[in-house]
Amino acid sequence: MERCPDCGSSDTIKYGKNNKGVQKYRCKDCGRQFVEHEVEVCQMLGDLYDQFPDKAKLIAVVASRTMVSVFLVRYIYEHYCS
Numbered sequence: 001m002e003r004c005p006d007c008g009s010s011d012t013i014k015y016g017k018n019n020k021g022v023q024k025y026r027c028k029d030c031g032r033q034f035v036e037h038e039v040e041v042c043q044m045l046g047d048l049y050d051q052f053p054d055k056a057k058l059i060a061v062v063a064s065r066t067m068v069s070v071f072l073v074r075y076i077y078e079h080y081c082s
């Protein structure tokens, strides 16, 4: 089960898919909504940001290391990571 990016709780439920087909979750403890792989992708984007200033390259590297699709990495990059 996916963990909440805010409070770390694993008490989360699937919360439908958005119009791009991305699985969403909702944290039952704090109410935060998030998408699959958001935590690991955002963390790795942050870790590698300085090494790969080119956005397309950064997304490709993160996708290969997390085994997440390039589409989803780009989507999370543009909509979720702060």
Ligand SMILES: [Zn+2]
Pocket (backbone or CB within 6 Å): 004, 005, 006, 007, 008, 009, 027, 028, 029, 030, 031, 032
């Ligand atoms: Zn939470």
